[in-house]
Amino acid sequence: MSPAHHAAARALLADPLTNKGTAFTEAERDAFGLHGLLPPHVGTLESQIARRRRVLDGMADDFHRYAFLRELQDSNEVLFHALVQADLPRLLPLVYTPTVGAGCERFSEIWRKPRGLFLSYPNRDRIADILADPALDRIKVIVVSDGERILGLGDQGAGGMGIPIGKLALYTACAGIHPAEVLPILLDVGTDNAALRDDPLYVGWRNPRVRGEDYAAFVDSFVEAVAARWPDVLLQWEDFAGHNAHDLLGRYRDRLPSFNDDIQGTAATAVGTLLSAIRRTGARLADQRIVLFGAGAAGSGVAELLVQALQAEGLDEAAARARIWAVDRDGLIVSDMATLTPPQVRLARDAAEVVDWPAQDLLGTVQAVRPTVLIGASGQAGSFTEAVVRAMAAGCARPVIFPLSNPISRAEAHPADLLAWTEGRALVGTGSPFGVAGVTQVNNVYIFPGVGLGAIAAGAHRVTDGMFMAAARALGAMGGEGDTLLPPIAALREVALGITVAVARAAVADGVASVAAVDLTEERIAGLMWQAVYD
Numbered sequence: 001m002s003p004a005h006h007a008a009a010r011a012l013l014a015d016p017l018t019n020k021g022t023a024f025t026e027a028e029r030d031a032f033g034l035h036g037l038l039p040p041h042v043g044t045l046e047s048q049i050a051r052r053r054r055v056l057d058g059m060a061d062d063f064h065r066y067a068f069l070r071e072l073q074d075s076n077e078v079l080f081h082a083l084v085q086a087d088l089p090r091l092l093p094l095v096y097t098p099t100v101g102a103g104c105e106r107f108s109e110i111w112r113k114p115r116g117l118f119l120s121y122p123n124r125d126r127i128a129d130i131l132a133d134p135a136l137d138r139i140k141v142i143v144v145s146d147g148e149r150i151l152g153l154g155d156q157g158a159g160g161m162g163i164p165i166g167k168l169a170l171y172t173a174c175a176g177i178h179p180a181e182v183l184p185i186l187l188d189v190g191t192d193n194a195a196l197r198d199d200p201l202y203v204g205w206r207n208p209r210v211r212g213e214d215y216a217a218f219v220d221s222f223v224e225a226v227a228a229r230w231p232d233v234l235l236q237w238e239d240f241a242g243h244n245a246h247d248l249l250g251r252y253r254d255r256l257p258s259f260n261d262d263i264q265g266t267a268a269t270a271v272g273t274l275l276s277a278i279r280r281t282g283a284r285l286a287d288q289r290i291v292l293f294g295a296g297a298a299g300s301g302v303a304e305l306l307v308q309a310l311q312a313e314g315l316d317e318a319a320a321r322a323r324i325w326a327v328d329r330d331g332l333i334v335s336d337m338a339t340l341t342p343p344q345v346r347l348a349r350d351a352a353e354v355v356d357w358p359a360q361d362l363l364g365t366v367q368a369v370r371p372t373v374l375i376g377a378s379g380q381a382g383s384f385t386e387a388v389v390r391a392m393a394a395g396c397a398r399p400v401i402f403p404l405s406n407p408i409s410r411a412e413a414h415p416a417d418l419l420a421w422t423e424g425r426a427l428v429g430t431g432s433p434f435g436v437a438g439v440t441q442v443n444n445v446y447i448f449p450g451v452g453l454g455a456i457a458a459g460a461h462r463v464t465d466g467m468f469m470a471a472a473r474a475l476g477a478m479g480g481e482g483d484t485l486l487p488p489i490a491a492l493r494e495v496a497l498g499i500t501v502a503v504a505r506a507a508v509a510d511g512v513a514s515v516a517a518v519d520l521t522e523e524r525i526a527g528l529m530w531q532a533v534y535d
C-alpha cells in the first residue's frame, strides 16, 4: 500500500460519518486497506449495539453514559444513531434532557473532539471563512446557542454547545435528517458565570458577555454569513436568555427560515398536549381558565400560541387573552407594572381586575381564578406547592397541570406529588422524564424534529406561526395511552413524520413553500428520512 492509501485508511476510520468500526466487511477491509487497523473479528451493527449496551449497563451514572455516547457519536455516527433509535425511551434522557444539563455544566471536562463550530467574539472577522469549509457544503439545519440560558441552569458559556449537539442528534434520531446535514454552532460571546471564567479548565472565551450593540452586530454578521453560505438553511435559536430570544427571533424570522425552539417549539408542544388533555376531559378550549407561571421565553410563547388557538375557536383576541393569567417573579402580571417585557405587556391583566384580590402571588391567583389549567415555565423548583395544587383541585374535576421546567432539579413540582394532592385526578405533563406512570413528558422533542423536516420538505423560505399551530394540532390529535396525553417516546419517529406532513402542508397554505402540496405525501416524506444503517 502506498503512503496515500495508508493515510486514506486512517481517515476512513477517523471520520465518524464513514467509520464502521468492526462492521467493515472483509471485502471493505481489502479494498480500503483496513487490515491491521481493526481487530480481526467482523461484526454487525446489531453486535456493535449489543457491545455498547453492555458498556452503558456497566457504567456508574448517567453523566458518564452521556460522555460515553458523545464519544461514540464522534467516532461512528451510524452506530450512535442506531443505538439511540433502538431504545429511545432509555437513550433520549442520556443524550438530551435531563443528562445534557450536566453535559453542559461539565462540558470543559469532557471536551474531546471538535463537533460543530465555535464562533467566538475574538474571531468575529473570520466567520465567513470558518463557514466556507467544504465539509459543510451539505448543511440543511443549524442549531445555534450563545449558552446564556441553558435549560434552567443559567449561563453555561461555551458549555452551552451541549444543547445544539443534543438537539441535532434528535433531529437525526427522530426526523431522519442526515448527520452530515446538521451543524451545531455556539456563539461564544463570553460568560457572566464567574465560576466558569475562573475555572482553569474552562474551554470558552474568558470574558464577561459582550452585550448591547456589539452583541447585536456580532449576531448580525453571523446571520448574514449563514444566509450567504446556505440561503435555504433552517436556523434554530436555542437557549438564549429571554430578552435576546425574543429580539433575535423578531429580527431574523423574516430574513431566513428560522425559529426559536424555546418560544415556538415549547408553545406547540404545550398547546398540542393541552388539546389532547381537553379532548380527554371533554371540555372546550374556550372554556378553560389558564394560569401560566413564568412568562419568559417559553411561557410567553405558550401564551401567544394559546391565544391563536382560542381565536381559532371563535373568540376575538381580547376574549382569548382574557382566558389567560400570567404570573411571574413579581406576582400576577398586571398592566400598571413598571418592568414588564414587551411579550409580558401583551399578557398583562387590567390592574382594576385584581384590586380586591387578597394576594396576587401564584397561590392568590389560583384561589381567585380557580384555573382548570396550570402551566409552569419558571425554572423555579417546587413552586407548585401543595397549597397551590389543592386550591386548584378543589375547583375542577380534572386539573391539567404541566410543570414544564427542566431539568428535573428545576421542575415546579414532582408529578407523584401532583397526583397525590389531587387524588389522582390531575392530568400531568412534565418537561423532563420522571418515570411516573400516567404522566406525560411534555418536551419539545415532540415538535422540533417535525417542524425542521417539514420546513425542509416544503422548501420553506420562512417558518410561520401557522406551521407551529399545525404542529400543535397534529400532536394533539395523536393522543396517548391511559392518562398519558402524547404517544410514547418510543414512537417519536412516527410522531415526527406526522408533524412533518402537517407542517409542510401548512407551509404551502401559508404561501412560504417552494414544493407543491401534491408532493408532500407521507410516503414521500418518509422516503426523505435517513436510516441509521451501514451502506
Ligand code: NAI
Residues within 6 Å of the ligand: 149, 151, 152, 241, 242, 243, 261, 262, 266, 269, 293, 294, 295, 296, 297, 298, 299, 327, 328, 329, 330, 376, 377, 378, 379, 380, 404, 405, 406, 407, 410, 430, 431, 432, 442, 443, 444, 445
Ligand atoms: P426565561 O428565563 O426566559 O423565563 C423564565 C421566567 O420565569 C422569567 O420570566 C422569570 O422572570 C420567571 N421567574 C423567575 N423566577 C420566578 C419566580 N420566583 N416566580 C415566577 N416566575 C419566575 O426561560 P425560558 O426559556 O422561558 O425557560 C423557563 C423554563 O422552562 C426552563 O426551566 C426551561 O428548561 C423550561 N423549558 C421547558 C421546555 C420543555 O420542553 N418542557 C422547553 C423550553 C423551556
